[in-house]
Amino acid sequence: MAALACSLSSPFPTKLLCPIKIQLTSLQFPNFRTSPAFQNLKIQATNSTVTAKEEQKEDEEAMSVDNLRRFVQLNLGSWTGSFYQFDAHGKVMHKIDTKLSAGSYGEDELISLIQTLYIKQPPLYGEEPEWAEYKIKESNMFTVDKYQQIGFFPNERAFALRYQTAGMLETVLRQGVLGENDTGEESPRNLKVPSSRPSIVCENCLYSMKKDMRARAFHIMDPKGVLEMLILFLEERGSSADTPPSLEASEHNANRLLPFLGRWKGQSITKRSGVYGATLAEHDTIASLEIDENGQLIQLKRLKPEMGRS
CATH class of the missing domain: 2.40.128.20 (Calycin beta-barrel core domain)
Structure with a gap:
């Protein structure tokens, strides 16, 4: 418990003024975020949002x-x-x-x-x-x-x-x-x-x-x-x-490949899902496209594995 005393100056007559004492007390309000009613509303709102997103995604993906x-x-x-x-x-x-x-x-x-x-x-x-x-x-x-x-x-x-x-x-x-x-x-x-x-x-x-x-x-x-x-x-x-x-x-259109030759960097992401959970594996990739002396397209690819996460 704490007490606070203060005086105020005002243009009003002195008779209308008096020292003010304010007591600060701790009032216990219920935590509405943990109440069952709020949790039910939160779950309903979350489910509605998820359902709406899923329906939108299905509409976008469906032909x-x-x-x-x-x-x-x-x-x-x-x-x-x-x-x-x-x-x-x-x-x-x-x-x-x-x-x-x-x-x-x-x-x-x-x-x-x-x-x-x-x-x-x-x-x-x-x-x-x-x-x-x-x-x-x-x-x-x-x-x-x-x-x-x-x-x-x-x-x-x-x-x-x-x-x-x-x-x-x-x-x-x-x-x-x-x-x-x-x-x-x-x-x-x-x-x-x-x-x-x-x-x-x-x-x-x-x-x-x-x-x-x-x-x-x-x-x-x-x-x-x-x-x-x-x-x-x-x-x-x-x-x-x-x-x-x-x-x-x-074969005479081989020059169409020229813009694609060279060294390419990218990332590979593999998602696996199953009954016991899902995993995500990521790799940094480097691909090199060249044409050898026989006119054959040669592709060399390297993978740099990263830590897979579930």
Whole structure:
């Protein structure tokens, strides 16, 4: 307990003034921040904010009906192309001729993209080569968000998506290299097929701004997350030519690589999530891109690991 005495001077008459004594006491107010009512309001407000952010993020990430229609329109038509298989070091292992027929049905949110891939088989005993048929799974409003997780960039005419398996790519390799001689063995001779349970199968597609052509590149990682192989479809729409587009025809455009040569610094961030928690691994990266005396693009990459955090 403390007492404070003070006198005040004022223009008022003296009779109206008197010494003032003020006692300071400690009053115990309840801590409203720890009260159950405040905590309930705080939790409700936090949950509402989180829910609103999650809904906004879902709306941003989910493909709209208009973008789905544009995505379907971008893929429609008959495509003639070449399929290339590269090993993890960029060496060409196989080249296969392919054709793709893409159509659609339904309208608005019910629109679906249907595609059939035709693979040129190796000829048998001098006969005309046959074409194997493979039905690609449909793409619609349900699959693009739940399974394929398509990232679509309509202005750049590009998209990226993931596959749950490498079944389509394995079929192209088996039919295009082995053909009728495929016995179904897991590891056929002279043919590298993707892992039956790859950790990642991603497709990245970029369309030409000058021609009605596109490049669809796949990278496949084995169950341990190590790069297993690279796949490239180089396709042209509406082409009736017997010779499909190929990488060899683009060799004179090698000077287009010049702006990308040199030393590049960056950072790699890998997020892993699971039942028992999530981890985040970060690396500083240094990549060097050069062209050797044979005209081959050489890439050297170094990783400087940092402490992973959970």
